[in-house]
Amino acid sequence: MTTLGKKGSRRGLAAAYPTWFYLPAAIIFGVLFLFPTFASLFFSLTRWTLFQYSFIGLANFRQFFSEPFLVWGLVNTLIYAVVTSGSKVVLGMLLGILLTSNVMVRGLLRAIVFFPVLVSTIGVGITFTMLMHPTNGLINDVVAVFGLKGPAWLTDPRFALMSVAFVDVWKGVGLATVIYIAGIVSIPAEYYEAAKMDGANALQRFWNITLPLARPATVTVIILSLIGGLRSFDLIWAMTKGGPGFTTDVVASVIYKQYQAGFYGLSTAGNVVLFVLVAAIVVPLSFALNRKEVEA
């Protein structure tokens, strides 16, 4: 109570509105965010059939971590997140530079690179599933023109995860590009002029001006795409459903399948784990990247 009183007095000074004014938002927040969060923490400790539950302590977490597919799913999640995030940084940067140059119909090109972002993920997934069909997909038809035999992109375990990652990058690189365009445009032209006078070549200008000064954009792209990659689900589900077998399972699809099987407590525990995992990776990363930015 004492802390509340202290806080209350501080709030009294800073608050711009009377307490009742906050009430509607507070109720919405409580019902739609606070309650579900704590309810899910609670149900993750139960065996839950939707009709009834029994409290089983941490058994769900033990079960979840002993899932044979979970380790596989975790590895896949990390590979997927790093590959897509890394590709989006590199490609987004290159496309950003191209689209801030004096290239023809720049506006149109910028729009085109952004189009895939606007298309529904499920739609993209289904389209690429057809394009990547091993015997009558367009991609392997094109490969066949060169006298080669394309692999089963989505059903060969060696290629499946990378095939989906490729589509993810294609779909998501537009957003990274736009962020980079904004970052690059905001770099003052004087730096480049000065560097040119000092005889710096194109590569040196990129390395010493664009790259460091576009750092905020890089940080944003890495964090956004890494979070997206870690919790990616929709595209993988639309294209492979985690298959063939378990080979493209990620943490989110493992959780979804547990939910589908009616293991509601277990899948809730999985969501708690995923939340902790994303936080454990992204919070320190964001901290580190932002601190360097301040130092720089």
Add this chain to the structure above:
Amino acid sequence: MSHAISRRLLVAAAAGSALALSFASSAYAEVKLSFLVDNAPATVKASEALAAAFHAKNPDITIEVESRAAGGEGDNIVKTRLATGEMTDVFMYNAGSLFHALNPQQNMLDLTDEPYQSDIMDIFKSVVSESGHVYGAPFQTAMGGGVFYNKKVYAALGLQVPKTWADFMKNNETIKAKGGVTPVIQTFKDTWTSQLFMLGDFYNVLQAVPDFPQKYTANQIKYATTPAALRGFEHQAEVFKAGLLNEDFGSASYDDGLRMVSKGEGAHYPMLTFAIGNINENYKDYINDVGFFALPGDDAAKNGLTAWMANGIYGYAQTEHPDEVKKFIAFVASKEGCDTQTQAVGAIGPYMTKSCTLPADVPPAVKDLVAYFAEGGKNAPALEFLSPVKGPALEQITVEIGSGIRAPLDGAKLYDDDVRKQALQLGLPGWE
């Protein structure tokens, strides 16, 4: 220590349900019943025919058919709607292990004392009952799990329907040697289709280990350590290794499989016989080219079929019109109901109502199927009707085994781990 969750709390918690205000029957004398079925074309067609026929007989009751996804997604929809108090008045769902997971005593109307029960086969009643009460009536027909084969391919090569696994593989080699026709069709885009080699082999398991279901439910026997039970997984691996599959087995869909076996692009397609309805729908011209046989085991003398019971039709416990619901269910389970279904989708298999009969001119695959149910025919229920334990990851495991990603023994072990979760969730003794 188990707590029942108050329905009101759950409803309050589910944000969506707050919006779903009941716009139920505004009419006075007329009663509208909603009827939830899966979205297989044959199911929807049969359901709509039943709704229309029932309405013609009872003009004051209208049945509205609603469809949902099939498979795991459908299970979820049904469970969620039951838990949030939003189930339709009448719904179709599996009998057997999946039925028990719905908590029938809390969620379904008790149909034990309905007059038509004496006309329903006991074997069906046993798979829709809990604690001595019957909760379901049969909808659609019983099925077999086995192999569809193309009769034209068989005729052209002079092949005989195999009674042992060795004969089956010999036929496959002959077909492969001739070329042009895929010996065995697999369609892993629809992962559930990958389970037939394993699930359809259960008749053979039961011949070798008659008390397998009881021991399995009690956690006393395992797939990995029972050679007869392991056989199904091994067969699937063998077929892959011998290079008998269609090239696009990983990307082909269930419908591709039906097309291939109907048109003779492939010779064998392991499948459940409800697919006859889909063949009838999509490849009607070829329906007479398709035959059916049970998955063969090691011994020709013990050849028999793994049978799937008909689906159940259930009444929702919270319905506002229990009498009308029971009336509709009685109609579906009656001879008239069977005939309505036969008229709508053709004869697909044997009905579970004793007074129901099939027309004389059924397609060959149905004739082959019915023979296993007739006098002298041999069949046994699939494991899911004898034990509530069924692991949810089986279809992924069989995809891996069938694609050569995982060895059969390894897959069987994985499946044994997988079913443990289901057993714990159901609170079965002997698994903690």
